[in-house]
Amino acid sequence: MSALTDVLESLGARVTRSIHRLGFASRFLLLTLRNSGMCFRRFSLVVREIYFAGVLSLIIILVSGLFVGMVLGLQGYDTLVRYGSSSALGVLVALSLVRELGPVVAGLLFASRAGSAITAEIGLMKATEQLAAMEMMAVDPIARVIAPRFWAGVISMPLLAAMFSAMGVFGGYLVGVRLIGVDEGSFWSQMQAAVDFEEDILNGVIKSVVFGVAVTWIAVFEGYDAPPTAEGVSGATTRTVVTSSLAILALDFMLTAFMFRGA
Amino acid sequence: MMNRKALDLWVGVFVAIGLGALLFLALKVGNLASFSTAETYLVKANFDNIGGLKKRAPVKSAGVVVGRVEDIVFDTENYEATVGFSIDTRFEFPKDTSAKILTSGLLGEQYIGLAAGGDAAKLKNGDKLKITQSAVVLENLISQFMFNKAAEGSKDGK
Numbered sequence: 001m002s003a004l005t006d007v008l009e010s011l012g013a014r015v016t017r018s019i020h021r022l023g024f025a026s027r028f029l030l031l032t033l034r035n036s037g038m039c040f041r042r043f044s045l046v047v048r049e050i051y052f053a054g055v056l057s058l059i060i061i062l063v064s065g066l067f068v069g070m071v072l073g074l075q076g077y078d079t080l081v082r083y084g085s086s087s088a089l090g091v092l093v094a095l096s097l098v099r100e101l102g103p104v105v106a107g108l109l110f111a112s113r114a115g116s117a118i119t120a121e122i123g124l125m126k127a128t129e130q131l132a133a134m135e136m137m138a139v140d141p142i143a144r145v146i147a148p149r150f151w152a153g154v155i156s157m158p159l160l161a162a163m164f165s166a167m168g169v170f171g172g173y174l175v176g177v178r179l180i181g182v183d184e185g186s187f188w189s190q191m192q193a194a195v196d197f198e199e200d201i202l203n204g205v206i207k208s209v210v211f212g213v214a215v216t217w218i219a220v221f222e223g224y225d226a227p228p229t230a231e232g233v234s235g236a237t238t239r240t241v242v243t244s245s246l247a248i249l250a251l252d253f254m255l256t257a258f259m260f261r262g263a
Numbered sequence: 264m265m266n267r268k269a270l271d272l273w274v275g276v277f278v279a280i281g282l283g284a285l286l287f288l289a290l291k292v293g294n295l296a297s298f299s300t301a302e303t304y305l306v307k308a309n310f311d312n313i314g315g316l317k318k319r320a321p322v323k324s325a326g327v328v329v330g331r332v333e334d335i336v337f338d339t340e341n342y343e344a345t346v347g348f349s350i351d352t353r354f355e356f357p358k359d360t361s362a363k364i365l366t367s368g369l370l371g372e373q374y375i376g377l378a379a380g381g382d383a384a385k386l387k388n389g390d391k392l393k394i395t396q397s398a399v400v401l402e403n404l405i406s407q408f409m410f411n412k413a414a415e416g417s418k419d420g421k
Binding site for chain 1: 289
């Protein structure tokens with residue numbers, strides 16, 4: 001009997017704990033947004049964080065974009081050539097990148113490259129009581145530490161996703177046109193006829209903005225909420241990557257359901 | 264720690280590459296430059312059967328894209344499909360222009376082909392095209408062909 005109540009109790013505790021955390025996370029997001037004024041007045045704070053979140057993710061994003069595009073080129077050609085429509089390769093590469101793979105894969109890479117770093121940094125600041133010290137000096141840590149990182153992530157993510165897609169299209173072009181020999185004219189013209197600016201590119205950008213908000217929100221929150229121990233910081237970093245990856249995939253499904261219901 | 268200038272430079276390069284990538288997507292991949300900002304006027308046409316025509320399908324005249332399909336609704340009064348499409352104001356068409364639903368290639372997407380008539384009056388916003396030709400449905404074509412073959416066969420037998 002007591003074993004059963006123990007199980008029920010721990011289950012209930014887990015549920016209330018996660019709801020508690022969700023409530024705190026929402027309050028934390030509002031607090032961050034409200035205290036964002038300072039980081040726009042002192043934009044150099046955000047620029048510094050864009051360097052760490054965006055510029056240092058540049059190489060991994062560009063290289064993976066290129067490889068994903070090249071794989072799409074090979075696989076797409078392999079399938080399309082059976083139906084004699086290999087000239088539609090450009091359409092396949094561009095649409096799958098701009099609509100889905102660009103925002104999603106760039107978001108996953110961004111979560112593991114920049115999100116984990118943000119969590120670890122803030123968690124360590126908390127563990128070494130730097131945040132508490134700031135408060136002692138009447139500096140709001142949310143305005144000084146959290147908000148610049150949040151906005152840097154929100155700004156960097158769409159740019160990284162656009163780079164990923166552009167690089168992927170270039171990779172598809174390299175493999176499709178240069179290596180396999182699909183006609184260059186039909187590769188580009190069919191792509192341009194099929195890809196719509198509002199429907200495809202703008203929706204992709206909206207997706208990447210949403211992912212940017214989700215990933216950085218999770219990253220700064222996990223860092224701020226991390227237990228101030230070495231174990232706590234490492235656990236928070238892991239949770240950032242896991243939660244934001246799941247959040248990206250779930251949000252992607254929801255956004256896709258809204259955006260591309262089929263005319 | 265890097266100094267401020269180098270930091271600004273790198274972030275500037277990063278933002279420039281990002282915006283460049285967006286521009287590349289918009290212009291080279293999405294071909295934003297060719298359409299979408301131009302002024303258009305709306306024309307309607309009834310079709311018996313639109314086949315696989317979809318929203319945003321191109322409207323072409325002489326093979327050149329002059330507009331896009333805006334909406335497709337089912338007309339419950341005479342059981343036909345009413346297709347509304349926008350045409351760029353740069354292109355004026357006579358009032359007796361005819362519309363056909365055509366297919367690009369054997370299995371390609373379907374589009375509306377416009378053939379200009381000889382009327383002196385031009386199409387205006389909200390006009391309806393009188394002369395239309397439905398999409399060719401492959402199944403109907405095949406059954407017609409089979410029917411004709413069968414009829415020929417029975418004639419030869421006599």
